[in-house]
Amino acid sequence: MADATIRDVARRAQVSVASVSRVLNRLENVSEETRNRVTDAVRELGYVPHAGARSLSLAKTNAIGVVLPDFHGEFFSEIVRGMDREASRHGYMLLLSNVHAGSEQSANAMRAMRGRVDGLVILAPHLTEEELADAVPARTPAVLINTRGVAGGHPGVRLDNAAGVEAVADHLVSLGRKRIIHIAGAAGNIDAIERADAFKAALEKRGVAVEIVQGDFTEESGEAAIDALLKSGRKFDAVFAGNDMMASGALQALNRAGVRVPDEVAVVGFDDIPLARHIGLTTVQVHIAELGERALDRLLAILAGEEDSGGQELHKPELVIRSTTDPKARSR
Amino acid sequence: MADATIRDVARRAQVSVASVSRVLNRLENVSEETRNRVTDAVRELGYVPHAGARSLSLAKTNAIGVVLPDFHGEFFSEIVRGMDREASRHGYMLLLSNVHAGSEQSANAMRAMRGRVDGLVILAPHLTEEELADAVPARTPAVLINTRGVAGGHPGVRLDNAAGVEAVADHLVSLGRKRIIHIAGAAGNIDAIERADAFKAALEKRGVAVEIVQGDFTEESGEAAIDALLKSGRKFDAVFAGNDMMASGALQALNRAGVRVPDEVAVVGFDDIPLARHIGLTTVQVHIAELGERALDRLLAILAGEEDSGGQELHKPELVIRSTTDPKARSR
DNA sequence: ACCTGGTTTGTAACCGGTTACATGACCCAG
DNA sequence: CTGGGTCATGTAACCGGTTACAAACCAGGT
Structure with missing residues (x-):
């Protein structure tokens, strides 16, 4: 027996899928009666919404793709921690892709994220400006960390x-x-x-x-x-x-x-x-974690529709x- | 202008979406002619397949969800590195969810992964057996690391x-x-x-x-x-x-x-x-990384349809x- | 000329959600 | 008693892929 879908819930609660969806998304215009039937059915079936389907129809995944080379040690953990902290504060998840080898693989990794994430944070100090520019999918918002040049006009966060x-x-x-x-x-x-x-x-x-x-x-x-x-x-x-x-x-x-x-x-x-x-x-x-945090922050602002300067933010170390x-x- | 879809490609190449799909997935039964028209159209439009849509229709995401508490320092990076190494070797990505607080949040984090991942690796030394058992979505394959008991009969990897x-x-x-x-x-x-x-x-x-x-x-x-x-x-x-x-x-x-x-x-x-x-x-x-690697390995084997012992694997440290x-x- | 078998191709349903729009119920004013 | 407004609900299209199935096509054999 497969996982329950929203239609199973609708059938069980004797209502339409639209009503189920409305209840699940806490919309106002639902009667007490309907709301109860739906919540009961959800509980009885152990229904959990299918995030993938939801993203597809909303064109919003609530995930951020993180592309970074095969780091060793603490640099990796620090930068990921910084991003994760900021991401989870805003209800986003991180989709990690450690890129081990050349530019070809990096490009693939980024493409593979299309439709899975709302934006990308890219840490690619090993790629040239052109390689980067055409690896990043055109219409995906992206923030770069420590890259050379200003590939594709993407905003960036860099270490001075x-x-x-x-x-x-x-x-x-x-x-x-x-x-x-x-x-x-x-x-x-x-x-x-x-x-x-x-x-x-x-x-x-x-x-x-x-x-x-x-x-x-x-x-x-x-x-x-x-x-x-x-x-x-x-x-x-x-x-x-x-x-x-x-x-x-x-x-x-x-x-x-x-x-x-x-x-x-x-x-x-x-x-x-x-x-x-x-x-x-x-x-x-x-402050490695802060670098990651800032990059994520900026990406989230862009996703929220805010205007971005498009510039490269320099972080001065001490x-x-x-x-x-x-x-x-x-x-x- | 939005990102191109498979239908845009089909229109441009003057073929059906089925043919485009066949070309993209390297199926054999496509004529030379069609293949060329499609690859040209793909290039001209800069088309990149939408992984989210693909997952939905295939019921396969090629992603593994990783749920772990808010670790500090090297334990975190080591275990994630181990998993990532194994994951990328098999063409999977990792979806990270750092759980900061209590059991409620952990359960939510796991639910939020339904439909985004094919399986879960859960590192939750702070949850009790029951909390874990009902946080893990019923039909999602999962492997536990260092948990108490054998929550929900999920296979596990543990440190001795x-x-x-x-x-x-x-x-x-x-x-x-x-x-x-x-x-x-x-x-x-x-x-x-x-x-x-x-x-x-x-x-x-x-x-x-x-x-x-x-x-x-x-x-x-x-x-x-x-x-x-x-x-x-x-x-x-x-x-x-x-x-x-x-x-x-x-x-x-x-x-x-x-x-x-x-x-x-x-x-x-x-x-x-x-x-x-x-x-x-x-x-x-x-050998923290190895723990992560083993857990992922086991999960991938289950996803590949292999029979799992369902047991708890003990790793003896030195x-x-x-x-x-x-x-x-x-x-x- | 016609049938057969194999290949290439297209149509449309489906995955599991969301939501625009239509419908129907109900209430109140005129 | 009727018309208009509000509100809850349902139907069906849509997001962007895959694929079963049917149709079209192209030889080769008789």
Whole structure:
């Protein structure tokens, strides 16, 4: 026996489907009598409305599609938490699609959401502007997070990488560090690129040299990068990693090699994931959850029919100084 | 101008909707001619099928509903990652519903998924067996994770809390610890209860006393618990926290008070979140992602029509010894 | 020329809701 | 007693796909 439908309820309550629908949607113009018959029938049959059918006829799903790359660790959970908080506050659900590979797959994932969601939040720092522009279905409202350019004129929320990096440069230079290493994040990732470029520019402006080595945002890559540098005998007195995971890996490599932090080498990360606080890592604090929250908020406003500026909202991060650069901060 | 529908495509290609559907679904019996006309029309109109309508007519959504409480931190991201990995491997999406409050809300969340998903994975350690049984819509396939009892006869995947706790007891006793504190997790949470009860039983069996203090799984509660104990002047030589977050809080409180770990007090957690490795925390390794993966796997098998044992699958965790109990492990 | 069998194609019903519009009941004023 | 207004209710179309079934078509065989 299949699940009951609204017609089953109507039959049982001896009324029309229209009346059942009216009762279920709490419309006013229904007699007491009808209302009772319907609620009884609903209870007796254990009827639960079919959300899919409802969405189809209303052209409204109350779901938001979230497309994001295969993140590791806390960045993922934080941003999803931020979105979820905002979504459930407004009665929306999140439809998640983790995109593992290339642009082809991303485009498919977004298309697959047509008709399932009212709008999209897209986190795709690995796609180029064009790839993005034609992956996003034309008439679907979408908000982008940390993408390059302004693909398709969609509104976006972005992290001000330059400002964060600038603060790092200032801090390291004021500590008197002269030979600085930057471990860059995954190749092709827009955040990785922006951070590396901005860091290089910021240091050049201050007359300090940087060497950039390639990482991929994983802890292992940070560790490997430092191991390689140490082995090569290259001297350096500060390391700025493109994210906290790599900074953590770098720290481990330094500890293992007996290099004193921060006395001999200062270490700075980016993101301020919860782990950073625990290991006393100086880092750039990005309220990740807030980024997600803002993106969702903006999308919901658009769905509610509000006018959107269409612009890119910049979120300025803040430097948090801890013991990997400041010995006095060691206590915690 | 609204999004194109299959009928628009049919009109443009001068064929029937049936033919368009056949082309889109790669059925064999379509002439070369028709196929080309359709693909051209699809391209020209930028047509993307409406997944919602498709699901309705096929009674298949290719989505799995995930209901879980408002988790903090890495447990959440790990379990979702595990599920997502398995889901996307099989062409499914995840519809997330974070349930913040009581049983009423949970029931609503699950009902709201009817017609949007093909099955449910439910993580509800805070609900009683009855609450769960009547929150889950009758004819929706569902797999439970870490719930009490066998609500509604749904298959489940569970963590063998007793086995993990047993190992902790063994370890602490073999280290010669005699005055042991357990910081319990959130009241009413089945995992918290199982761990506390099993730990008490295991220690009694070994003739060692335990004192149980109440926490709520947050880092702050772990910190507060230890602060209170230290202030009260109570003596103890080991702390076993109901999860890693509380253990981390406990560690911080001990460090701040100048208590040496593990010499004076040994500390053990539960879960093995990534952070644990970084702070050298001895803990019970759960492989959270695998739990999610298994639950999803099982659900997909049921959806594929396979016979399910209907039983509760127990996952045995393993003790990982690090420097908060073993000085020799301090290196990492 | 006609029948047969196989293939391609189109029509229309269906999935499970919502809702515009028509209908009928009822009440009150004239 | 009739006409007009209000209100509750029902009928049927619609949302955008899929697909059973029937019709049309095209050979090949006799």
